[in-house]
Amino acid sequence: MLRRLSNHVLALLLPLPAALALCVLLSGCRLREAGQEDLVIPELVRTHLYVAPSGSDSNPGTRDEPFRTLTRAAQAATPGTTVHVAPGTYFGGIRTNTHGTAEARIVFQSTERWGARLVPPLDSRRPAAWDNRANYLDIVGFEIDGNQYQSGMKWLSGIYNAASHNGVHHNRIHHIGNDVPCETKGGAGIGIDSYYKGNDAEVVGNQVHDIGPPECRTMHGIYISTRASVRDNIIYRASGSGIHLWHDATNVSIRGNTVVASGSGIVVGGGDYYHGKGPNDNTHTINNIVVDNGQGVVEQGETGPNVSYRNNLVYQNGGSDWKLPAGREHVGTISAGPLFVDYTRGGAEPDFRLQPGSPAIGKGMAAGPPPETAGARPRRPTDIGAVPYTPPELASPMSTATE
Template sequence: MKIKILLLVVGCIVIISFYFIYQNRSIDERTDDTYIYVSPDGSDQNDGTISSPFRTLKQAALKATAGTTVFVREGTYYESLYVEHSGTKSKPINFKNYQDEKVIISGKHLKEPKEDTALIEIHNKDYITIQGFTVEELTTSHEDATVMGINVSGTSSHITLKQNHVHSIATHVDDGNAHGIAVYGTGKMEDIQVLDNTVENLTLGASEALVLNGNINGFLIANNIVRQNNNIGIDLIGYEGTASDNDFVRNGIVENNEVYNNSSYGNPAYGDEYTAGGIYVDGGSNITIRQNKVYGNDIGIEATSEHYGKNASEIHITNNEVYDNAFTGISIGGYDEKRGGTIGSIISENIIYGNDTKGLEGGQLLLQYYVTDNRIEKNKVSASSSQIFLVNIHEKNSGNTLSHNTYLNETGEEGLWIWKDEEFNSFSSYQRSTNNDLDSKYINDK
């Protein structure tokens, strides 16, 4: 009886062992089908497994169909990555560095671009993730060429750009253009996510470090560091003729980014002008900008449209810390009468201090041309040495309300409020004459 029980137990163990061996073999076989490996030590005649990897990103992209993850091993790849296939909702395509290995995609040894060129290119593709790459050293001296670290274009949707480091992308001509990360919706785009990237040390000409432009409906730009570039940090654009329909970026969130030391001063496209916004909405709609830290730029956060008759609308600028920017902290409205404006937007619960560092009279809050039906409320505002808290320059601005703000004077001198060309050097006279900020506070901390 004991022998029969022992034989039964042994039999069960053998059956279970064969089952797990089969299962593991099946998993390995599926892994071979869904994972591709690339290494500088590989060969494109290999089969793309971890032990027999491909050599080039090009070969991996050709083989990567829906459901594939391409793992790129450590090293420098002197080539561009062109995504060849789309994924699906249930089977996306992922390109990422293997584990924590450092992967560099470099343009250093590429032929100098004479036309628009990117080191990573996604055109008319869906359900793609690009993760964990250093993208660097693509430059041009040709005026007609725009160089980009990562470019997404056409009708691409459900795209995630995550944990990449983009730097040293440059144009070397006065009228040239360059981008770190560019998303151009020439057709309809949806669900664009730009997360946890660092974009820095770019020579941009008249372009921007991180830009979404055109027919883009639904996006998230979060937890990025954008710094030390010679033009705008993050830009959300409409009405430039990028798309034939719905040519404006809309329905998105910009949150938890750190954007600093972006300035156009000395950029040949702008000369000695402080015009670069840290975060800039140029014709976008229904966009929330929240919980960002924005400092050391020319303008902290700006929302308007550069196109006459167009507007930035329903922009919610809330819970940001905006400080030490050269011209102004937060600005709405066009910079002259030939531009568009800002309507139906809210600036609330921000901490705004120490801006207007160059004494350019932009103060902490700046209302320029065509500013209509906006609310500015519950902000904490502290002036710099210019003493200017608020500037509203255009006589025709209307329907704008200011309430429940706190103005803190830390300089020992009276603050200034400029409202439609009238200057007030006391809070009470500003309240009385403009009927604004009647329930707001002015605290003299000196």
């Protein structure tokens, strides 16, 4: 029934704050409260900028006349801008400083998944391929490849985020800091940091691998020191931890990740606080595959009573599969091989899809209550790990990336 109502009529049925939000989202409308004159809510119109290898930074950044560099696009972006980046190779060492807003996020998006590839510049001046200091900004679909170092400062991080309310989605980040000395300050494929008071990030659907020099415990796949959601990521061959929580980390959701062949699988902890007082509490580790790491799931530092571990597959981790404080229990754990389609510890392109008969199929915890609408399709059982099972008759040629 609601679909048949006009945006204007639907807005009138809602309380004023909700109506204002709806007007902005739907395209703007005119509202009137009793005894008041009309209130006109402007339409939110997104701006689009374009970047391509054939472009020039003296161009206006349009589809027909794109910029050449992401740095120039970052200078031109304003709240509500989407930056479309065409396939090709670009120099990293980008820094983004312009804030979006909750209603008008700034989005940098590769137009083809992993088609826009960032490599170190000739004279690298930054320790990260992408250093984000802007709130309400999303980085989507890029490849960050640290293999081709030339000169200057070596990258210790792929994407370093020091701001708030940001998203890092569906990127491939690899070969970061493989030949640097093991720095005590560390680094990560993706770092979500609270040092500059950043908080609240989503790290979703990324593939992160080959991070850090051998046996360096301070170089991690995904590093979190604040409130965040870490979902559906594939991490392998990180010299430190696949996923590591420390400093001000709290209220973190670690759900549906696959962590393999790293120093430790998942480390949940808090301490050496920048701004908070601790402990790390209300952090939940659910539906993850943690296999063939030096250690499995580890809890350390100061943690609260509401930390939980549910429905994870944890298997054949060298030191131990679990290292939790006394009294902490893990629930619904599966201790068996996940039956990946193709995985060897040193293999160049592992395939983390699940084979038929995998014990991870259908054994995960659902993210929310089942649908109650009459006639709704029943929900498929939730799988454990980053790559949901696809029956062979429906499978397409391999992609370990989460969709």
